[in-house]
Amino acid sequence: MVVSTQLPVAVPRSGFLPGPAINARQMWANNRFWMETQNLVTKRYGGKRKQHWYALLLAVKAFEWGLKRCGQYERGWRNATRIVLRDVELRFDRLPRAFDGFSVLHITDPHLDGQPGIEDRIVELCRGREFDLCVLTGDYRTELHGPIRAVMASLEKVVRGIRSKEGFLGVLGNHDDCHMVAPMEEMGIRMLINESVVLTRGGDRLRVLGTDDVHYYYTDQSLHALEAARDDFSIALVHSPELFDAAAEAGVALYLCGHTHGGQVCLPGGIPIITHLNRGRRFVRGVWQHQGMRGVTHCGTGTSGIPVRFNTRGEILVHHLRSKAAAQK
Ligand SMILES: [Fe+2]
Numbered sequence: 001m002v003v004s005t006q007l008p009v010a011v012p013r014s015g016f017l018p019g020p021a022i023n024a025r026q027m028w029a030n031n032r033f034w035m036e037t038q039n040l041v042t043k044r045y046g047g048k049r050k051q052h053w054y055a056l057l058l059a060v061k062a063f064e065w066g067l068k069r070c071g072q073y074e075r076g077w078r079n080a081t082r083i084v085l086r087d088v089e090l091r092f093d094r095l096p097r098a099f100d101g102f103s104v105l106h107i108t109d110p111h112l113d114g115q116p117g118i119e120d121r122i123v124e125l126c127r128g129r130e131f132d133l134c135v136l137t138g139d140y141r142t143e144l145h146g147p148i149r150a151v152m153a154s155l156e157k158v159v160r161g162i163r164s165k166e167g168f169l170g171v172l173g174n175h176d177d178c179h180m181v182a183p184m185e186e187m188g189i190r191m192l193i194n195e196s197v198v199l200t201r202g203g204d205r206l207r208v209l210g211t212d213d214v215h216y217y218y219t220d221q222s223l224h225a226l227e228a229a230r231d232d233f234s235i236a237l238v239h240s241p242e243l244f245d246a247a248a249e250a251g252v253a254l255y256l257c258g259h260t261h262g263g264q265v266c267l268p269g270g271i272p273i274i275t276h277l278n279r280g281r282r283f284v285r286g287v288w289q290h291q292g293m294r295g296v297t298h299c300g301t302g303t304s305g306i307p308v309r310f311n312t313r314g315e316i317l318v319h320h321l322r323s324k325a326a327a328q329k
Contacts, residue, residue: 032178076308083314096204100323108137108258109300112154119154123161134164138173138239171210173239194225207232213239226250241283248293255295262299266311
């Protein structure tokens with residue numbers, strides 16, 4: 001059962017004629033659309049600046065050309081298509097007993113327009129399994145601007161092909177735009193735009209909260225969303241690990257993110273060359289701990305920039321939540 005807990009709307013005080021409530025989603029969408037169209041990047045501690053993509057695109061093209069010249073492009077492409085599904089067990093002291101064994105399918109960074117047919121590979125890997133919940137932590141497309149219809153059609157194939165008892169929860173990444181929210185909700189994904197929902201089992205509660213992307217589109221609304229974590233055992237969905245300290249301080253128990261692709265193109269031993277993180281670079285991949293909070297940085301399902309991987313692997317994760325108390329009985 002899902003109990004929706006939308007952010008409060010601002011209603012005029014008495015003494016004034018009641019006017020239309022200010023909708024937090026609409027405020028967010030206006031601001032997000034403005035940032036997207038102006039190519040603005042906002043960071044938690046870094047202010048606001050115009051992003052010029054030419055240098056980055058040129059570097060990506062040069063790297064692609066170099067890979068083809070030295071005959072490594074095909075190998076990198078094959079590596080990128082070898083996506084695996086991995087089960088991860090996560091133990092918690094204070095997990096509500098009714099959620100012991102709760103399974104969370106975690107897909108992130110599929111970049112569905114980056115590799116033809118990747119949506120079919122995702123469905124194939126999940127075939128024959130049923131999950132308690134499916135969470136999506138952003139970057140559904142590769143392009144930063146432009147049409148979304150083809151990507152949304154691919155995403156709908158994924159949603160239709162996966163069995164999830166509590167349905168689908170999602171957040172946006174830095175490659176996604178605000179126009180994706182409506183079609184994603186129409187296909188059955190409950191989008192958490194600085195919002196949270198509560199799942200209940202008997203008298204036990206588990207809260208899942210989600211923020212907008214904080215890598216390009218940080219606003220203080222993401223911190224407000226984290227404040228709900230104090231009330232329950234809470235899972236935070238954030239596109240990147242860059243909000244780790246605020247989430248731990250807010251009392252989040254589990255932080256699920258992606259964005260880094262585990263480095264995507266790494267040196268032998270999985271040493272990343274680029275992490276695409278402004279903060280929290282030590283959380284580039286895998287399971288980690290920060291103060292009382294557990295975190296998982298997913299290596300990403302797809303690829304960004306060039307559809308190749310070296311010394312990393314695309315993945316789909318299934319997190320199994322376990323109660324330490326139940327295990328000791
Ligand atoms: Fe990203």
